[in-house]
Amino acid sequence: MTPFSLFLALKYLRPKRSFVSVVTLISVVGVLLGVAILVIVLSVMNGFDDMWRTKILSFKPHLIISGAQGAVENLDEVYAAVDRIPGITGVAGCIETRVLMRGNGLITAPVVIAVDESRAGRVSRIPDSMVEGKFDLADNGVVVGIDLAQQLGLHVGSHVLVYSPLNVVRQDELYLPVDLEVTGIYNMGMRDFDGMFILTSLDIGRELVGMRSGATSVYVITKDAFQFPGFSAKVREALGRDYLIRNWTEVDSLMFEALKTEKTMMFLLLAVITVVAIFCVMNTLIVITVQKTHEIGLLKALGFSPGKIMAAFIWHGWIQCLIGMAAGIGVGLLVLHNLQNIVDALNTMNIRVFPKEIYGLSEMPWRISAREIFKIAGFVMVFCTAASFLPAYRAARLDPVEALRHE
Amino acid sequence: MSSLIEAENIHKTYQLGRHVIPVLAGAALRVVAGQTVSIVGLSGAGKSTLLHVLGGLDQPDQGRVMVEDRDLYRLSARQRALVRALKIGFVFQSYHLFPEMDVLENVMLPCMAAPQSWTAARQNRERARDLLAAVGLDGRMNHTPLELSGGEQQRVAIARALMNDPALILADEPTGNLDDETGRQVLDYLFQLVRDGRHTLIIVTHHEKVAAACDQCYRLGGGKLVPASA
Numbered sequence: 001m002t003p004f005s006l007f008l009a010l011k012y013l014r015p016k017r018s019f020v021s022v023v024t025l026i027s028v029v030g031v032l033l034g035v036a037i038l039v040i041v042l043s044v045m046n047g048f049d050d051m052w053r054t055k056i057l058s059f060k061p062h063l064i065i066s067g068a069q070g071a072v073e074n075l076d077e078v079y080a081a082v083d084r085i086p087g088i089t090g091v092a093g094c095i096e097t098r099v100l101m102r103g104n105g106l107i108t109a110p111v112v113i114a115v116d117e118s119r120a121g122r123v124s125r126i127p128d129s130m131v132e133g134k135f136d137l138a139d140n141g142v143v144v145g146i147d148l149a150q151q152l153g154l155h156v157g158s159h160v161l162v163y164s165p166l167n168v169v170r171q172d173e174l175y176l177p178v179d180l181e182v183t184g185i186y187n188m189g190m191r192d193f194d195g196m197f198i199l200t201s202l203d204i205g206r207e208l209v210g211m212r213s214g215a216t217s218v219y220v221i222t223k224d225a226f227q228f229p230g231f232s233a234k235v236r237e238a239l240g241r242d243y244l245i246r247n248w249t250e251v252d253s254l255m256f257e258a259l260k261t262e263k264t265m266m267f268l269l270l271a272v273i274t275v276v277a278i279f280c281v282m283n284t285l286i287v288i289t290v291q292k293t294h295e296i297g298l299l300k301a302l303g304f305s306p307g308k309i310m311a312a313f314i315w316h317g318w319i320q321c322l323i324g325m326a327a328g329i330g331v332g333l334l335v336l337h338n339l340q341n342i343v344d345a346l347n348t349m350n351i352r353v354f355p356k357e358i359y360g361l362s363e364m365p366w367r368i369s370a371r372e373i374f375k376i377a378g379f380v381m382v383f384c385t386a387a388s389f390l391p392a393y394r395a396a397r398l399d400p401v402e403a404l405r406h407e
Numbered sequence: 408m409s410s411l412i413e414a415e416n417i418h419k420t421y422q423l424g425r426h427v428i429p430v431l432a433g434a435a436l437r438v439v440a441g442q443t444v445s446i447v448g449l450s451g452a453g454k455s456t457l458l459h460v461l462g463g464l465d466q467p468d469q470g471r472v473m474v475e476d477r478d479l480y481r482l483s484a485r486q487r488a489l490v491r492a493l494k495i496g497f498v499f500q501s502y503h504l505f506p507e508m509d510v511l512e513n514v515m516l517p518c519m520a521a522p523q524s525w526t527a528a529r530q531n532r533e534r535a536r537d538l539l540a541a542v543g544l545d546g547r548m549n550h551t552p553l554e555l556s557g558g559e560q561q562r563v564a565i566a567r568a569l570m571n572d573p574a575l576i577l578a579d580e581p582t583g584n585l586d587d588e589t590g591r592q593v594l595d596y597l598f599q600l601v602r603d604g605r606h607t608l609i610i611v612t613h614h615e616k617v618a619a620a621c622d623q624c625y626r627l628g629g630g631k632l633v634p635a636s637a
Contacts, residue, residue, distance in 0.1 A: 004519040011507040303492020303520040
């Protein structure tokens with residue numbers, strides 16, 4: 001049995017002789033658009049968020065161990081202690097420093113990652129991303145990113161000169177450049193990684209930074225990057241207080257914070273559009289309460305309590321918002337599932353919304369989050385209830401005699 | 408004999424801008440169950456206002472209205488609404504039907520004012536059908552009010568007023584918008600209801616013949632009710 005308030009609200013949605021249904025339809029479309037935009041934008045931002053995470057995790061370690069006093073001298077002890085921890089899939093000593101590099105008469109300043117070559121394959125996916133040559137760091141070998149190779153015109157077999165940063169730090173000593181041979185070129189599909197990094201052996205790295213042994217840090221890969229708090233704790237327990245352990249979110253914390261802030265701002269800005277749409281629902285309800293003044297008076301004469309009359313108009317607002325919200329989520333999902341077709345169609349009209357050369361991706365990424373959909377739904381319903389309350393309260397407070405006289 | 412409704416010393420004024428207009432000034436009325444009572448008077452004399460006061464819709468400035476020994480205006484708004492729903496049936500001159508609902512739904516409206524079970528809802532639907540059959544509209548249940556003539560709409564309004572089987576029917580010029588023949592049929596039906604012994608009728612009318620046919624006839628003038636014969 002339908003409660004009277006809901007029954008009346010449904011009747012008012014299908015008026016027999018007035019234009020209110022058109023006004024209602026406009027309100028519903030307003031909510032639909034607001035919700036659809038929220039769903040689409042937040043899902044695309046989720047996609048980009050995931051993309052960055054995947055890219056970062058495919059290039060960077062999940063944990064970085066460094067000595068509390070600086071370098072990690074006793075690498076074998078660290079390997080032995082960390083290798084024993086279940087779930088740790090790779091451990092390798094590394095030296096990371098910025099250098100000057102000259103190749104084909106051109107100069108650039110990449111970051112060199114000098115890695116223990118016997119363990120490199122277990123802490124990086126670069127060996128799986130070679131597009132030319134092979135991942136070989138032995139005998140002064142160096143592996144460079146595809147963008148850097150293009151920038152300097154490098155190929156497998158090309159030679160580059162790498163200048164130590166110590167030339168700048170220690171000006172009383174002269175450090176000769178190291179001659180390295182390009183053995184491979186990788187493509188990670190991300191401009192920052194493909195244009196700013198070179199990989200070489202740990203011995204070359206030590207020579208560049210003036211170390212006799214050890215490494216500046218130890219890279220650790222786990223079987224699940226998102227379980228980093230647990231693995232951090234286990235590594236800390238295994239190594240003691242002489243080491244500092246940072247996880248991948250701390251290393252790139254600024255970027256992840258920026259992504260989070262950007263997403264929050266987008267939600268707030270787009271939520272304003274939805275709130276404006278919900279105000280249309282309030283307008284519609286005000287129009288309906290004015291139009292139905294006579295009938296509200298009659299309901300009071302028939303013995304309907306103010307609460308029932310109020311509930312009928314709040315139901316009316318809810319129904320509009322529920323329909324708009326459900327349709328908005330549906331339209332949002334439909335657009336997302338056809339997002340690439342839409343982007344391609346816009347491209348054919350010379351409207352470039354997702355240039356491949358900027359994002360390095362062939363398709364626009366997106367991911368639907370059920371939690372965010374529920375958040376949007378909750379947000380819409382809270383504002384809808386607030387927007388419906390005022391006209392509903394006004395209807396419930398109408399003087400029945402005045403209402404019956406209303407023409 | 409105890410009264411069904413009793414109004415004592417009813418005063419009511421309206422504020423129109425800076426002007427205070429007295430409408431009722433000490434009106435009093437006592438109606439025993441099973442009676443027909445008519446109220447006549449000039450236009451603007453306050454007949455509809457009095458009916459609204461008697462029906463618990465318009466609080467008087469002074470005086471009290473007792474329905475079955477309960478002071479209507481001492482009840483909470485919710486309790487008063489319940490008394491209106493269960494004890495009083497209104498019939499208006501301009502029918503006041505819901506155009507969005509069909510005839511059957513319009514008749515069933517009063518019983519929706521209080522919560523009802525599935526069983527009660529089914530029984531109410533049956534009762535609404537019986538009432539519509541009694542007013543000769545059993546073939547028009549699924550029509551909307553806009554598809555009915557004025558006389559048919561008023562008969563729907565009467566069926567709606569009877570839905571909760573109220574003790575008191577307040578009719579405000581129920582034949583005002585109807586032709587003579589249709590008006591006579593509507594009045595015959597209302598009087599028949601009282602004769603059947605379950606209802607009491609207070610009717611506001613302009614028709615002297617209708618007024619004369621009632622058990623008691625009052626004239627409203629100067630804000631007071633006086634027996635029409637006086």
